[in-house]
Amino acid sequence: MMILRYSAASPYARKIRVAAELLGLAQRIEIVAASTADPNDSLRRQNPLGKIPTLVLEDGSALYDSRVIAEYLDHLGGGRLIPADPSRRFEVLRLQALGDGVNDAALLIRYETATRRPELRDQDAIDLQQGKIDRALATLEAAPPSGPVDLGQIAVACALGYLDLRFEGAWRARYPKLVGWLDTFEKMVPAFAATKA
Incomplete structure (x- = not known):
C-alpha cells in the first residue's frame, strides 16, 4: 500500500x-x-x-x-485527469499551475500574518502576494473552468477551499461566477467536500 x-x-x-x-x-x-x-x-x-x-x-x-x-x-489511474492530447493537456496543466500559484501566494501571506509578530510583518510582501491572488481570481472569474473534471479544476477548487479556510472566504464577494463554479464542482465531486479541513 x-x-x-x-x-x-x-x-x-x-x-x-x-x-x-x-x-x-x-x-x-x-x-x-x-x-x-x-x-x-x-x-x-x-x-x-x-x-x-x-x-x-x-x-x-x-x-x-x-x-x-x-x-x-x-x-x-489510466490518464483520466491529465489528457494526453497536447491541446487539452497543456490547458489542464496551466490551470493546475494557476491554482497552485494561488496556494503558493496564500501560504506566504498566511506565514507572514500567522507566524511573525505584528511589528515584524512586511505589508509590501503581503500586498505582492495578494496581487497574485487577485489577478488569478479575476482571470478565473472572466472564464471559469469548464468541461469534464480534470486536474486543473481540482487544483483551482482546492485553492478556493484554502482561501475559505484561512481567509474566511473573503474572495467570494468579488467573484460570483467563481463561487457558482465552485458550488457546482462540489456537487459533482463528493471527494472535495469529504476532504475539507
Whole structure:
C-alpha cells in the first residue's frame, strides 16, 4: 500500500486526495499525518525537503511535490485527469499551475500574518502576494473552468477551499461566477467536500 504524508489543511494534499478518489486509487493509499516542524518525523527521511504532500510508494521510495504525485496517480489511474492530447493537456496543466500559484501566494501571506509578530510583518510582501491572488481570481472569474473534471479544476477548487479556510472566504464577494463554479464542482465531486479541513 502507498502512504500519503499530509496535513488536513494543505491544499496540495487535498488536491492529491481528491485526485486519488476520482481515479479509483484511494483504497490503495494510506493517509498518514505529518508534522513538517518536527525534526523527528519520518517525513524528513522520506522527503529531504520535509514538505507535504509526499507519496511513499510500496517499494519505499517517495514522490514529491503534488504535481509529480498527481502525474503519477493519473498514470496509475489510466490518464483520466491529465489528457494526453497536447491541446487539452497543456490547458489542464496551466490551470493546475494557476491554482497552485494561488496556494503558493496564500501560504506566504498566511506565514507572514500567522507566524511573525505584528511589528515584524512586511505589508509590501503581503500586498505582492495578494496581487497574485487577485489577478488569478479575476482571470478565473472572466472564464471559469469548464468541461469534464480534470486536474486543473481540482487544483483551482482546492485553492478556493484554502482561501475559505484561512481567509474566511473573503474572495467570494468579488467573484460570483467563481463561487457558482465552485458550488457546482462540489456537487459533482463528493471527494472535495469529504476532504475539507
